[in-house]
Amino acid sequence: MDKTYQALYRVWRPKTFSEMVGQEGVRKTLRNQVKTGRVAHAYLFCGSRGTGKTSAAKIMARAINCLNPRDGDPCGECESCRTILADQSLDVYEMDAASNSRVEEIRDLLEKVDYPPQFGKYKVYIIDEVHMLSNSAFNALLKTLEEPPDYMVFILATTEPQKLLPTILSRCQRFDFGRIGENEIAGRLREAVEKAGAEADDEALMYIARAAEGGMRDAFSILDMCMGTGERITEKSVRASLGSADRESLMELAGHIAESDAAGALRAVDRVMREGWDVQVFLKDLTALFRQLAAISLCGKDSAVQDAERMAVLAEKFSTRRLMRVMEILMKAEGDTRWASSARSVLEIAVLSACENAAGGDVNALAERIAELEKEVETLRREGVAPARAEGDLKARDASAPAAPEPRRRQPPAPNEVWKKGMKLLQEKNPLVFGLVSAEVYGGCVGHEYRIRMQPGGAAKKIMDENDAVNLITESLWQAGDPEARFEILTEGSRENTEWEKQLEKNEKTLADLVGRDKLIVVD
Numbered sequence: 001m002d003k004t005y006q007a008l009y010r011v012w013r014p015k016t017f018s019e020m021v022g023q024e025g026v027r028k029t030l031r032n033q034v035k036t037g038r039v040a041h042a043y044l045f046c047g048s049r050g051t052g053k054t055s056a057a058k059i060m061a062r063a064i065n066c067l068n069p070r071d072g073d074p075c076g077e078c079e080s081c082r083t084i085l086a087d088q089s090l091d092v093y094e095m096d097a098a099s100n101s102r103v104e105e106i107r108d109l110l111e112k113v114d115y116p117p118q119f120g121k122y123k124v125y126i127i128d129e130v131h132m133l134s135n136s137a138f139n140a141l142l143k144t145l146e147e148p149p150d151y152m153v154f155i156l157a158t159t160e161p162q163k164l165l166p167t168i169l170s171r172c173q174r175f176d177f178g179r180i181g182e183n184e185i186a187g188r189l190r191e192a193v194e195k196a197g198a199e200a201d202d203e204a205l206m207y208i209a210r211a212a213e214g215g216m217r218d219a220f221s222i223l224d225m226c227m228g229t230g231e232r233i234t235e236k237s238v239r240a241s242l243g244s245a246d247r248e249s250l251m252e253l254a255g256h257i258a259e260s261d262a263a264g265a266l267r268a269v270d271r272v273m274r275e276g277w278d279v280q281v282f283l284k285d286l287t288a289l290f291r292q293l294a295a296i297s298l299c300g301k302d303s304a305v306q307d308a309e310r311m312a313v314l315a316e317k318f319s320t321r322r323l324m325r326v327m328e329i330l331m332k333a334e335g336d337t338r339w340a341s342s343a344r345s346v347l348e349i350a351v352l353s354a355c356e357n358a359a360g361g362d363v364n365a366l367a368e369r370i371a372e373l374e375k376e377v378e379t380l381r382r383e384g385v386a387p388a389r390a391e392g393d394l395k396a397r398d399a400s401a402p403a404a405p406e407p408r409r410r411q412p413p414a415p416n417e418v419w420k421k422g423m424k425l426l427q428e429k430n431p432l433v434f435g436l437v438s439a440e441v442y443g444g445c446v447g448h449e450y451r452i453r454m455q456p457g458g459a460a461k462k463i464m465d466e467n468d469a470v471n472l473i474t475e476s477l478w479q480a481g482d483p484e485a486r487f488e489i490l491t492e493g494s495r496e497n498t499e500w501e502k503q504l505e506k507n508e509k510t511l512a513d514l515v516g517r518d519k520l521i522v523v524d
Ligand SMILES: [Zn+2]
Pocket: 065, 066, 067, 068, 069, 074, 075, 076, 077, 078, 079, 080, 081, 082
């Protein structure tokens, strides 16, 4: 090993487009431009931190100046590549606007625009965090962007493109860098671990990938931190380095939520907090746990999940609908902790809210309770305790459907039959969508319009949209014998916020009753 220690993300910084993780589309387009020589004068790379913007900018600077580019990638060996890699090139400038936003500096840089490149074909200015430039620096840049010399290439990078003036945006070719997938990140971490001769569990690397939220650089920083000990990296050791609670505490809390045991849940939170865990990290972990539970509830036991047996048992205790609701509560709370005066109160309110199990007169809660009861009956029926559900029950359930016309006698197929059959077909096609639909309230069928009710803007609705559920379900209904079937998701107006506010109020009251109002405002 070298005497000087280099941060992993530097060691693993990609040197070619091919070595980059993720960003398929961006890589392909840039390589093509290098190959065809159709290089733009100004690029804007947008995306959250650690998604590869600066790496791509550096690769681009080398690629367009490389003497022997290979399939759009810089060769890394020619004189130009070597000079730029060694940071000795006079043709490639890099500046970080976050630390250099003084006007003189950018003006100084822009004055040099008139001197053609000394060695390469292009002169490249890379400006990181370009939105941080001062106004006058910006104006100077804008002027240059209006009529850049032929050899000039600007690569501007930013995490906040919305802060840029339209005049800048319109002069740049924009590339959006998405968050990198967890599997891709974990894969790259695995390579780094092996190269370093270290040892790590798969779960540990996946945990790091999740914590890094799509940023490769953050993932490497966490790995760096964990490798410092020289011991095998486990999920436990990663959690300890990150200040997040152990899985045992999370599962215990989830168990209390399942039983709607508010007092037990609050005690669990209290213990976790006294151990010094970070509220935000804890909420994130709890959300991730519920996401796994929802996946198990929808698609069945997943042996790839840690503690598969126990997770399956835990998932059984919830209806899918309720898991979705808990996830929504937790995700909302995660956002709320950012501006709340007491992050801990937000956590406690969220946990209490998650504990609430259809006790109130709320329509959604009621539907949830019905779904849960149905699940229980279904289980009993499977075990041979209760009689099979009679056809009449299904009809009765449909009575709430708006003005459903009496299906004409003996004219098959009846909407209910079509629906049931369609759902069976759907289950085979896409278990995830099937699970979500069965967790929702079937709104019945009018004419050939089949409906379900769903909360707008919720996690379930989002997943449905992503899976093109409407078309998928319509098609299943056609195949089930109603070629004129149309499918619709009914959502009620934007009541999400007011609902949430009402819920908060209610929970604050519950919390006050439980712990005493004077303890409610805790300042962290
Ligand atoms: Zn080269």
